[in-house]
Amino acid sequence: MGTAVRPVPDTATAEGDLPRRRAALALFALSLGGFGIGLTEFVIAGLLTEVAADLGVTISQAGHLVGAYALAVVPGALVITPLVMRRPPKQALTALLGFFVVGNLLSAWAPSYEVMLAGRIVAALAHGGYFGIGAVLASSLVPATRRASAVAALFAGLTIANVLGVPAGALVGQHLGWRAVFWIISILGAIALAGLIALVPRTEPEQDQLPVAQQFRALARPQVLASLLTTALVFGGMFGVFTYIEPLLREVTGYSVSAIPWLLVIFGAGLFAGNVLGGRAADRNADNAVLALAILLPVVILTLGAVAGMSTLVTVLLFLLGLVGFATVPGLQARVMRHAQGAATLASATNIAAFNLGNTIGVSLAGFAIAAGWGLRSPTITGAALTLAGLALILGARLAARRTTASIRSTSTP
Incomplete structure (x- = not known):
């Protein structure tokens, strides 16, 4: 590293x-x-x-x-x-x-x-x-x-x-x-x-850090850039849904005001569990963990929107939203640090910025959808769209990495 x-x-x-x-x-x-x-x-x-x-x-x-x-x-x-x-x-x-x-x-x-x-x-x-x-x-x-x-x-x-x-x-x-x-x-x-x-x-x-100017250029490496953009898209999708979860739970699911704090605790428990499980999965294989979770997240988000009127299922999906969404954090962070050799610290900090920038984008898109009259379930549509874009990006990055590895092996074979 x-x-x-x-x-x-x-x-x-x-x-x-x-x-x-x-x-x-x-x-x-x-x-x-x-x-x-x-x-x-x-x-x-x-x-x-x-x-x-x-x-x-x-x-x-x-x-x-x-x-x-x-x-x-x-x-x-x-x-x-x-x-x-x-x-x-x-x-x-x-x-x-x-x-x-x-x-x-x-x-x-x-x-x-x-x-x-x-x-x-x-x-x-x-x-x-x-x-x-x-x-x-x-x-x-x-x-x-x-x-x-x-x-x-x-x-x-x-x-x-x-x-x-x-x-x-x-x-x-x-x-x-x-x-x-x-x-x-x-x-x-x-x-x-x-x-x-x-x-x-x-x-x-360590003394092997690149000069600062080269570190910024390292952020544009295809695999680093793909990781940063995936972070923004995945978390933009998740937090776009979460930001507007309170009116969804009240107006669509039918929960009372007094129930909302407890439901948010359930979501937070999912975050905590996802953080632990995601770390263990990333220790085994960060790339596979990120890919699997990027596939699961839009499924969870779309299912949440589909069953929004069913209180018991919504509670389960709220926990899963936190778990699957935050389980991607260790893998994405490990991935960007690994691909940014010589600039891991700057890339790691930039990945945190990508979380927040993605949150801003996701919340804005969800807000526009509601303002356009698409209803309180619409953040699950915009959220799923963003996470699917993140999935496509990480799939493309994996394929590009495999082609690069295969090309290197073929040229090095006598």
């Missing part, structure tokens, strides 16, 4: 040779940071009414606080990551968590909408680099056979933020005010920062 990091001699004797307990503690610290970042991104969706009323803006303006975060992840990944990735990974992640804490402190204090928006953007600048550098670091702390699972452990914080953090944040916001949520997130960020400093081993980056 081109930009894999190696623990220095006083910490471990070889890459992936950390004692299992030490590696587990380090992964826990990284996951805690991921939990805080995931909570920052998603919790505001349950606080929009309170934020809009307090800052004197409309609901739609408050909604821009969600979109602005997602969009700011992209320049954060492509600009901030190259600036810090040649530093020791622990030092780089410490600086990025510093951005995160400052951004949330601004959000908690914000006397105006503009300051709140600035806080969201500052916090988002840490997102891509943290998960990008963190994924490479996490994979270097364990043996090669467990690297995808180590990446999954990093992303476990993100899934737990959805399962427990977002509902808890909404509850805290209702009783103590939305600002209390961001003060708490700031404290969590400080704890994660302390854990990172205390538990993550000191490491140095």
